Amino acid sequence: MEKHMAVCPYCGTGCKLNLLVEGGKVVGAEPLNGVTNEGELCLKGYFGFDFINDTKILTPRLRNPMLRRSRDAAFEAVSWDEAIQYAATRLSEIKAKHGPDSIMTTGSSRGTGNETNYVMQKFTRAVLGTNNVDNCARVCHGPSVAGLLTTLGNGAMSNSIPEIEDTKCVLVFGYNVADSHPVIARRIIKAKERGAKIIVCDPRKIETARLADLWLPLKNGSNMALVNAFANVLITEKLYDKDYVANHTEGFEEYKATVAKYTPEYVESITGLAAADIREAMRIYAAAPTATILWGMGVTQWGQGVDVVKGLSGLALLTGNLGRPNVGVGPVRGQNNVQGSCDMGVLPDNFPGYQRVDDAKARAKFAKAWGVPSLPDKVGCRLTDVPHLAETGALKAMYIMGEDPAQTEPDLAQVRKGFAALDFIIVQDIFMTKTAMFADLILPATSWGEHEGVFSAADRSFQRFTKAVDAKGDVKHDWEIISLLATAMGYPMHYTDTKQIWDELRELCPLYYGATYEKMEGLGCVQWPCRTLDSPGSKYLYEGNIFQRPSGKGLLFASEWRPPQDQLNEEFPLVLCTVREVGHYSCRSMTGNCAALQTLADEPGYVTINPKDAKALGIRDQELVWVSSRRGKVISRASVTDRTNQGAVYMTYQWWIGACNELTIHAVDPIAKTPEYKYAAVRVEPIADQVWAENHVQQEYATLKSGLSGAVSRAAKKAPAYA
Template sequence: MAHRVLTVCPYCGSGCQIYLTVENGSILGAEPGPGRTNESELCLKGYYGWDFLKNTKRLTARLTKPLLRYKRTDDFQEVSWEEAIGFAAEKLQAIKQKYGPEAIMATGSARGPGNEANYIMQKFVRAVLGSNNIDHCARVCHGSSVAGLAATLGNGAMSNSIPEIEDTKCVFIFGYNAADSHPIVARRILKAKEKGAKIIVTDPRFTEQARVADLWLPIKNGTNMALVNAFGHVLLAERLYKPEYVEQFTEGFETYQKVVARYTPEYAETITGIPAQDIRKAARMYANAPSATILWGMGVTQFGQAVDVVKGLSSLALLTGNFGRPHVGVGPVRGQNNVQGACDHGALPNMFPGYQPVADKAVRKKFAAAWGVKSLPEKPGYHLTEVPHLVKEGKLKAYYIFGEDPVQSDPDAAAVREALNAMELVIVQDIFMNKTALHADVIFPATSWGEHEGVYSAADRGFQKFNKAIEPQGDVKPDWEIISLLATALGYPMKYACSEEIWEELRRLCPIYEGVTYQRLEELGSIQWPCPSLDHPGTPYLYEGNKFDTPSGKGLLFAAEFRPPKEAPDSQYPFVLCTVREIGHYSVRTMTGNCAALQVLADEPGFIQINPADLQQLGIQDQELVWVSSRRGKVIARALSTERVNTGAVYMTYHWWIGACNELTIDHLDPISRTPEYKYCAVQVEKIIDQAAAEQYVQTEYSKLKKKMFCS
């Protein structure tokens, strides 16, 4: 008899509830569940993105046994858990003794493992290894939002909830294509429009999101700060802001005023290419709406000047009093199902779980007592994006990579590979073989989403319980159990009977999660933190009474001078490359690349979106294969002619393993959040004369790749 299991989608951060239909231990289908954010709707990946669980081997194979090699030149051998854990523990111990605890780096995982596993990983790093060297892929994504909003508002998360979007009267969307990245959020935006809201979209491309907007601001790549400053300028110059609100609830107005003073719309037009009258129109539309919401994505955060822009955007909401009530606020909409959760649970180099700073002595003391260690390190850990440089400097010797694939996801893949090769120990813990695992010494196979339970955090701070639907195949273990075994082997006994036991430990250490239990989550479906007590209903929107979580309780107004991107196009590399995403694929594609329908809709080598005028100049036809090169690498991709992109810029989605755009991207970082400038580097696009040979090359490369991923 088939039965249904209610769980949470493993893809974007919308946090959609899904029913999986299961029969004889196998999944038959997915249907929408009655979730708070999705209200019985799902998107493409939600409906058709679960068959990777059947180990379809379309791109890469599931890991089913611990794998080990004593020499990097050897092939991996299947070994027992005892041998794999023993090897890793011994090596970690030796590296720690020889170079100190700071020579070891670890990641959290923003994906399937869940909050409990992230809590255990950071506990392992802090209490067992003895450093704060833990970070995760939020660093390459919304790290700038977390840093920016923490500074201006005191909290790095979405201020309001996804369901509230549909009742706002203006949605100001900046560098965010919800239609591709969060269709379930796009649905709310469309509903808002139906209810009379104005939609403004800032994007250099005429995206699906821009297409449904009332006003599209086609911004020149890499000029966000100039536009945000001009917006602020108009709000002040035309007295569209709320002086009483600013007086009462904010600080920094005078400095703000000075910085934005010279950013007239006319001046901004010279930088951004957006007509001055459209900047004015948009600012008026936003300021005159009785309620307005700003949403942004990677088009804001993945620049060398990203934190400043985030601060600038939150300043627009502060100036117009769009906080402290429903249907307003700021929304950095998180891209991975549990990237909010990995941040929430201390997979950050400066935060314990519950956003309790490692710099705080009392906090360190509390965690040390709870974890039974004498003390915990005070010094903040390394950032994920600094790993290649730290390896070069001889500071990092070991890397424990948990549910991430940096060779595919991080900028300048060649530099990442070089760093991994130079390390003395690389541990990979994953559900699939991946590009990073090719550089590992030992691989721990873990259970996947669908095979274990836990709690995820949706993008809008909503905790939800996800459930086990099927039994895992092979000799795999839940992530928290693997980490516990390693901790125990390192002399710190760690043993939990189930994930709920971990949750119970962590909620008692985190005042903002204390009122959330498995039982309450099952009763209520979702609880948004802060939820400080068992009788607390959770917090749909932050900053009630316009009291911000900053030290002064006030919101900080902030503007910075515009700084252009690092690598400008030149005669050798005349195009700007901006990395974007594909609706049917997700992150490094290990999951969606193994899903049949999603693979049929889009497959290797992936597209490079380019304006027909540019294609014509290059003598390239639509759908032809082309070489794309930068100062860092060269890849093959298929030209997609589209008037929806601006001339002079090309766009590649970052999921492809052959057309891997991160072979090209630059590791130029925002100085505060250390987030890379994925959205801007210089590339060349070259015509290939022998198309048949190029097609053959793609097929050969794909086959070779699959073989390396144990698919043959």
């Protein structure tokens, strides 16, 4: 049996593992003693590898480039030469006719790695000539990046994953760590065992709430009010660190004025919490010698995500919980390489290494390195702008790599309209997905396990992963495909391996310059900033309390609470909040093709509902129900549980039949443009004929599955030369 070192391709914990290979097939995964995982793996880490082997449980792996010359035609398998030439011609035509800003690309925050993302943004900026490049951070931690960049000067976790177990207080806000990052949940459990106080702010009784010293089940949509009340308590009860505030922050007077009205008593009706509990939370937080705030999508997937992130960083600034070990602010990244996509500049406003596109010096540096006369200075459009820009005709083409927006974006009906309005869509992926069904051209890439590279874990840890097996079929590495396309469009681009790409990146990014492949050999892990070759990297940010802002000080910034945007009424009386479950990941193209994970959970998925709400609606546990919003209607299975708060229901977002994003609203944060996935007004209705409903689910599921697999198998048959 062969063993090949890798980094898990699921969440942002960055667990090191060995892929076990027999006869060219991956047969198992075993944990390695990586810095962040210390010999542990979770459900997905242990049992989430077999998608590589093309199990065809949910959807087939792509084996050939596939093209259709009109949207009503079927796909046909074509050669790489034809596929690349076709793509180059169409993109060049569109660019000539409508300008570079009519084209948008995406990086991929998943298994492809940092090098590919670097190459994709280089292609977008240097070859297409636009900053229209984005990644799915837009729909997850975009507000964390935007908020923290403003207040502290760096959008990443300030602390390290291993530090979490050594902190004396963990304030968990809108973050279901047990389902999102099980191996980080272990750190919180260890912290508690070592005497740390755990405070959890979450409407649901999530696993961490069960273990918490204090659980604040706030009402859905009241985050900003609670965070302001926290600040109010720290100031009025004089729990804040006056010296720290005086020496290392600015904006205190305005901040104090804004939070003045948010007394715990004032926010009781907004948050549904007792004032005494709010006060108690801050007394615990402020008393701890070291305290860490961790948050997730419960903070960011709101129309007011950036403001709440700024507010949370304010709590750390007020109490001096930054710039030293075992403290800080942790927006814990959900996808394995969403930190990496941002690090690599797969963002419409940043080059790699967080160098801004509207900075002339940065533009000149990158233009020189990439051998082009100039680079675009206009900030590009965001992923969530796509449906609107496509419908208005401003956007004509999209090159989507390793993402499935037809499953993961809000208000899917609007997303489909947007795709239909585009002239040309390229999808580059390892699986046939719902998004690929909208494509004109499909480019098949190698999977995690079939290529090597570097991932960035949630805590800025660069770690290398290696190839375990040879890819089957006529597929190429993502970065090779992009290079071929660039060359065909008149910009010769050639790399021999990922190290060559990485070294080019390092030369251009002072933040990463010292993070060499050699340092990351084996279990090596380098946390940026790592500016010199002899630097080991940085476990935590802001050492010496120097913030990466012009003044060197942290900014205290408070905002008024705004209610959520969708409106509850008699017709739609419940809040739908979209969440995650431990066994499935993202759009499910990977985990849905893993035998163990698909065995544990399959269509149509669950809508969890409080027993009181279920009783009032006449809904029993495990029955199929209709869930509808102003935008759509889907079938799901009721899970009646006390862990769900009254007045709200929760669905996970990876199901095709129980697709909660048919229901979610396209209302976005004004700065980060992140959608309000956490609040849609819905109605849940029982279905009298359960037998019909069960059959309906099975039929719809079979139709969708055969649609996707049929598209691939028919294409292969049509062109036997490439089958």
